[in-house]
Amino acid sequence: MFKEPEKGRKDINVERTEDALETHAHTIAVACPFCMTMLSDGVKFKEKEHEIRVYDLAELLAGDL
Numbered sequence: 001m002f003k004e005p006e007k008g009r010k011d012i013n014v015e016r017t018e019d020a021l022e023t024h025a026h027t028i029a030v031a032c033p034f035c036m037t038m039l040s041d042g043v044k045f046k047e048k049e050h051e052i053r054v055y056d057l058a059e060l061l062a063g064d065l
Contacts, residue, residue, distance in 0.1 A: 017042025021052070028054045 017039055020028050028043070030036045033056075040054045 011042075011045075013038040013042040014045055017046055021046065021048065026052060027060075028052060029057050029060055030054060031057045 020039065020042075028039055030039055036054060036056055043049050043052050043054055
């Protein structure tokens with residue numbers, strides 16, 4: 001999460017978000033706060049925050065959505 005991209009490579013959060021978006025899911029579940037930040041930022045970067053939601057797994061299990 002805190003590593004700068006290597007020269008000629010894209011940010012890891014963008015790359016991981018692209019992987020997730022390829023599944024055509026409307027919800028992305030994560031299990032750690034670093035992944036939450038990384039994927040939330042990636043979804044915003046891709047301007048998909050109104051289509052794709054990123055939740056912590058605990059939020060999904062609690063069902064308070």
